Amino acid sequence: MRVYRRKRRVRLFIRRTVICIVLAGILYIIGLGAAASIGKINSMLPKTEQTGSSGGGSPPSSASSIGQKPAESARSDGSSRQSSAESAETESKANAPAGYFQDAVLIGDSRTEGLRNYDGLDGATYYAAKGLMVNTAFTKPVIEVGGRRLTVVQALQKRKFGKVYIMFGVNELGWSSSETFIKAYAKLIDAVKKAQPKAEIFVQSIFPVSEKKSSSDKVYNNRNIASYNRQIQEMAKKKGVKYLAVNTAVSDSAGNLPADASVDGVHLNREYCAKWCGFLKASAGERN
Incomplete structure (x- = not known):
């Protein structure tokens, strides 16, 4: 009787171990898939400019890229400043x-x-x-x-x-x-x-x-x-x-x-x- 009980406990232990290993494997596979998906999504997003310079060069422009119109900066009175082009036109x-x-x-x-x-x-x-x-x-x-x-x-x-x-x-x-x-x-x-x-x-x-x-x-x-x-x-x-x-x-x-x-x-x-x-x-x- 004791031998039977011992063998039963061993079988339960092995079964639980196998289940844990299988679950761990499943979770690992799911994790790899999620990481791959995130990487793919990131690759589809536009890259932004760095906010600083590692050397002694000038700081980056307020415009993110050439040809992009910079946003108008707000004045303390709540109104917006004219862009340089608009200012030049007004002066002209x-x-x-x-x-x-x-x-x-x-x-x-x-x-x-x-x-x-x-x-x-x-x-x-x-x-x-x-x-x-x-x-x-x-x-x-x-x-x-x-x-x-x-x-x-x-x-x-x-x-x-x-x-x-x-x-x-x-x-x-x-x-x-x-x-x-x-x-x-x-x-x-x-x-x-x-x-x-x-x-x-x-x-x-x-x-x-x-x-x-x-x-x-x-x-x-x-x-x-x-x-x-x-x-x-x-x-x-x-x-x-x-x-x-x-x-x-x-x-x-x-x-x-x-x-x-x-x-x-x-x-x-x-x-x-x-x-x-x-x-x-x-x-x-x-x-x-």
Whole structure:
């Protein structure tokens, strides 16, 4: 009896062992099949670029591949930035067309002289001189035309222009009153209209001076310049000519000329002359 029981236990043990081995084999085969399926699926998926570089090269572009348009990045105000192509198209539309300034004359003092030296407006004419003011535009022979020295008003009578840009005011800050300046400016506008009856006339605001210059001078400071600009804008409106707030193109957040914009705190350097030109080109593009 004992022998029978022992043999039965052995048979059960062998049977269970065989079952375990068979099950293990089945599970192994299933595992191999699953691995093969996953590998096949992965091979069908698109590969992505690495997010870093092992060498000293440049980091990868935000676009995953050539020809793929990068997603627009979100701004803090919730709107999206323009793509580079859209920005270029917008800039192209905003800028003045080629040759726009060939029939333009810019009238002013030494600041306008500086713009002429920068020469950022192709083909423009400059009737400008150091120290020139709204009253001496009638009396000071500083413009050479045909070998003769003429005043600005006289020179305007010798040639026709399609556009006239005027900037005066910084030298006149020391005048006895702003009313005297505005009356003289209005008189000059009338003379320009008479000499150039078909021209568009643009009166430009006065540029600010640097914070250092403004805080150290009782006359040539940005408080007085801001007051003059308000009066110039009102005068331009009454005279029916366009006012251009070019000061906004070169001012910092406090309304001063940035310290790096000028050597003396008054006259623009090359970089800021380019900003001035950019404003004039953009304003021309908006009208066309």
